Every structure is written in C-alpha cells, then in structure tokens.
Amino acid sequence: MAEIAIKAEAVEIEAKVKKLTLVWTGLTFILFPILGLLGFLMRLVQGNVFPMFPPEWFYSILTLHGVGMVGLWFVEGMIAVIYLLSKYVKPSAGVSWFSFTFTLIGVALIIISTIAGKFGAGWYFLYPLPYKSAEIWPNWATDLYLIGLGVLGIAWTVWVIDVLRAIAKKYTLNQALAWHYLAGKTEPELPPIILIVTVTCIGAITGFLAAVALLLLFLFDRVSGTPADPLLMKNLVFYFGHVLVNITMYLGVAILYETLPQYTQKPWKTNKLVAFAWNTVLFLVLFAYFHHLYMDFVQPKAFQIIGQFASYFISVPAAVVTIFSALAMIYKTKVNWTLGSSLIFLGTMGWAVGGVAAVIDSSIAVNFRFHNTLWVPAHFHTYFLMGVVLMILGFIYHFSQLHSNIPDNSKLAKFTVWLILIGGYGFLSMFYTGGALFVPRRYALYPPALSSGTTLAQISIVFVSILTIGFLLYLIQTIRRWARSF
C-alpha cells in the first residue's frame, strides 16, 4: 500500500516537472530565435550592411542581446537541472512557477527599457553610465532596467534556495558537497549532479546577493543624490555577472553528467577527484571575477594577482576533470549519437575551447593587449554559444525525444550538427581574428582606421547565416518532438 502511494507521488511529481519543463522550453523557443537574430543584426550593422542604422539602437540591442542570452540560458539550464534532479530530490513546482511568472515580468520590463526606452548601457550597466546617458535614453529606462533585474534577482534567488532546500531534505551539507569522498568514504553514494547543483546554487546565491547590494547602491544614489564608489560598483557588477555566467555553464555540466551515461551505458559516478574539483570551484568562483578589473589601476594589486591565479586554477579542476572524464566515457564505446547527445558532447568541447581562450585572456600580460578587443566576445561566445547553449539545446532535444517517442533522424541530425559547427566556429574565428588584430569591441560602425573590423563582420555574416540555418533545422526537429510531448 505504502509502495503504491510512493509510486503515485513519484508519477505526480514527474508529471508536474515535465509540464514545467515543457512550458519553460516553450519560452526558450520564442526568446532564443529573437535574441539570436538581434546578434545577427549587430554583425550586419558592424559589417556596414545598414550604414544609416542609428548607433543608439545598436547599443540597446547589444544590451538586450547580452542580458537576454545570459538570463535565458540560466533559466533553461535551471529547469533542465530541476527535471534531471527530480529523480533524486523534490524541488517545489510551486516555486518554479513563481520564478516563471516573475521571470516573465522581469523580461518584459527589460524589453520595454531597451526597446521603448533605448537603454543601451550594456548588460553590465557600469556605474555611473546608466544615469548619465547624455540624453540618449531617459532615466525611467534605467529605472525599469534595474527594477527588471531586481525582479529577476528575487525570483531566481528564491528558486536556487528552493533547489538547495530540496537537496538538504535528503543530504547533509557534508554529503551534498561530497566531503565524505574526500575523507575516503564512498557511502552514501552521491550522484554527481547533486554535487554540481549544490555548488552551483551556493555560487548563485552569492552572485545574486552581490546584485542585491549593487541595486541597493543604485537606489541609494538615485534617492540621496550621493554618488557611490564606481570601483565598488564595478566589483559588484562583475561579481554578480561573472558568477551568473559561470554557474550557467555548471548547469550545462550537470546536464552532461546526468545525460551522457544514458547514451554510453556507462555510469558516471562521484569520486575523490570529482569531489575535489567541484569543491575547488566553490571556493575559487568567488575570486575569479577579479580578472575583469585588471584595467582598474586603483584595484589593490593583491586582488589582481588573486584574480589571475583563481582564473587559472578554477578551469583546471572542473573543466579538465569533466572533459577528460567525458572523453574517457566515449572512448572505445558504442555511443548512441543522436542530435541531443551530439550537441551535449560538442557543447562540452566548446566549453574546453572557450575556456582556453578565456584563460589566455585572464593572464594580466595578455589582457593588457586583448582587453576590450574582439577577443573578449570571441571567448565568451565560444564557451557560451558553442558550449553551454549546445549542452542545453542537446538536453531539450533529449527531453523532447524521450517524451515524444519520435525516433532520431540521424542523417538530418548529422547535417544539422555540421551546419552548427561550421557556422558557429566560422563566426567565432572572425571574432578571434579581430582580437588578434586588436580590433576593439562594442563599435556599432568601425571607422576607416579599423576597417578590418568591418571586413571581418562581413565575412562572419556568411558563417552566421549557416549557423542560423543549422539552428532553424534544430528547432524544426525539436519543436516537433516537444509539441508531441504534452
């Protein structure tokens, strides 16, 4: 009797989580093409295809594209992980719906701020620029943008706290962080996803609290008229921003740990090395962001040195352990390569490539040359677009296929993957070349002295077109399966 009740409860939870995942994914199907096309439009503008395009529009699009993409993949990563976690723990469906509603409100406010208000200070809204726009955008646009971020911050903080609560109901902190593995014990057995999500959620809380502090300081400035210290504001914005991007990648890695074994038929278990790697990440994720402030000469020298070493060491444990483990898992193994598993695996490799480019840029000596050049969008698009985005898209396909029971069209899947790879890496190579030629980023139109920036943008249009076709094919295949999953 009790067993039947437990099974019924499990079925009910699975149905709830499945519905949530489907709805969130539906939102991704709407936002991803829009935000992606905005990125495409920016490359067209930089390629001088629309010479009369108003620069202020370029910067509001840049802001919306940046904040939208980071937020979108964080929420989709969260919902993917909640779906996968529900096998082990029970996050609240009510809290996820609360987050969904508030995310919609936050997104709407940000869209109004950037499109109607032309807010164009970039996703990082570096202080004091948001309220000193030279009348390009009104102050209400900044207010709306910050309120939008505040709403998202509240929703997401509650969300990650609930996930931690769900984990805490089954595991002690000691177990959830796999400290018993470090002490040489293997019982109780801990699925790697629990460890990674615990680290991710703790990291997320600290990042969101930094955002709270930042928004309060903005409010203080707005209400009292007393300016805050720009150095403090910059530290807080990158504390929050860097952590948010990092934890989104870790959500992608959690997907990898949980889904890849289903295609290789090999278990992926927590061990001492995995435990050590992710505990190191938990510590170092707080300090790596200092590499965003190398150019701020007033930042204490010790922070700069800590930033360089934290950036080096954070990539070694998590990335190297994960990437080698993933390679070991597919080595001499008959892998069921579907569109989903291929994208998840290639996303991991993209994370590796982007990670190397990021580590190069986090060296102080190199950063002096590459800072604010196209090398920066090159590396973050590598580990984001060709990294975590592919992992999450792979999960969406995996999830939709599982629930629709529509078999994989391997030829079309292969073709899609090749288009995404050629288009994606071709697009990125133009950014990298621009970085190597010291072409600055964030230029709406390149002046004649930087004509190589225009040429590279024009070449990249070809690759972005290929990438767009690849994503379009992906969407056609996935939406068909997603629609059948309801």
Next chain:
Amino acid sequence: MGKVILTIIALGHIALAQNFISQKSDTLFPVESKYIYKSIDDVKIITSDNNLTSLSNLWNKKPFLLTLIFSRCAGICSPLISSLKFSIEKITGNEREKNFYIVVLSFDTADTPEDMDAFKKDLNLSERNDWIFGIFADKEKIKKFTDELGFWFNWVDSIGQYDHPGIVVGIRDGKIVRILVGGEITVVKLREVIDEIKGNFVPFYEIQKNVAFRCLNYDPETGKIKIGIGTLIMFIPAFFTFFITFTIFIFSGKIHKQNQKSKTKQVIQK
C-alpha cells in the same frame, strides 16, 4: 550717448586688462603642459666640491629634482630650498641614500662653486651626497637651458637682485616629467613628482568628497591607501551565502528528520 561710449570704453579696458593678467600668469610661471616630456640640454656643471660633471652623468645614475637659484638671493631661494628639504625629509624619512638626486644650480654667472658650497652648508646639507649644488660650467648655455624649462630671470638694478620664479623640475632620463612652481613645496605635490621621476604609479584622489562607500581611501599627505567600507561590502555576499546555506541545510535536515520520525511512528502505530 556719452554714457554708452564711456561704458564701451570701460568694458574694453576690462577686457584688455583681463587679457594682460592671463598673459602675465602664463609667463610668470612655466605652464607644465608646454614643457612636459621634452628633453633638456645635457650641460656640464661644476659641483660645490669642484668636480666637473654633466647632467647626463647624473640622470644615467638616478632621476633628479632640479631647482635654479642664485647664492646672493635675498628672496625666494632660501625659503624654496628649505621647503624642499623639509618636504623631502617628510617623504623619505631619514634615508641617507635616496634613489634620486636633488640638483641645485645657480643661474647667476657671478656665482662660484665656493658660493654654492657656502649655500649648501648654510642649509645643513653639506653631509648629504644626494644634494648636488653647483654652477654651469659654460655660462653661455645658461639662457638656453633655462628657456627649455620655462624659467626666466631678470636683473633688477634698484634692488641689486634677480627677479625670478621658484620652480622644481622632475627629470627622468633627461626628460621633464613634472614642474612644480612657487616658493612653497608641499608634501602632497612633491610626493607625486618623486613618484613620477622614479617611474612609480601616482594614485590620484577625487576632488569630489561626498562619495559613499569608498573601497579605498588615499591619503595624499602620507601617500598611504587604507581599505574603506566599500571593500568590506564586497565580502558581504559571501558571508550571507554561508549563513543562508548553513541555515537551509540545518533546518531542512531537522524538518526532514522530524518527518521521518513521525512517519515511522505512524507505521508502528498501524
């Protein structure tokens, strides 16, 4: 009509007077931006202990602060050197060997090495090797050299003295890096010049005083940077996170245990 003409003339005079004042202030003291990063002439000098050397010989060893005076000066010269000495001692403490020189040259063709030696002794600097007092070896070059620094001097018969401004020039590798003007050398300004000639980073401080939650507080008087409340704010998210995490795990764990106990009780009762 007459009033209008008078007004126009008066306004014209004011405008001319203002123009004169601004011209005068430009020429009274050298404008730093006109001379900065320009090379100075590598002139030969005779030091107060009768050694012949060149300025390049000095700047190849260490950067230096250069000031121009004359030994018979009854005006700005002694106060200027005293002020310089006081400020240098404030900045460098009791270091015997500094990593820069202070070169005091006389622009007066009548001055001799002995006059400069007496001047040095009067200021209790005779034991200090880093203070180099001297005269130009080639008197013909004085005018050209001082022009390169924006320094001027005029002989005034009625008082039997030279009229000249007080300047301290920071020289590194034969180039002007800073110029301080006036008779009083403040510690704050001199510290910046010394840092610049040594090639060190010069922190600057905001004029705006009412900035909230500063990360760092720079004291230009001592040159020290103190950690401000802003730096502490940076650590607050991490502290709160630990607090929240521990609270979640402690309370959720307790509630979970209580639920399990009550479930076990229910099973036993059944």
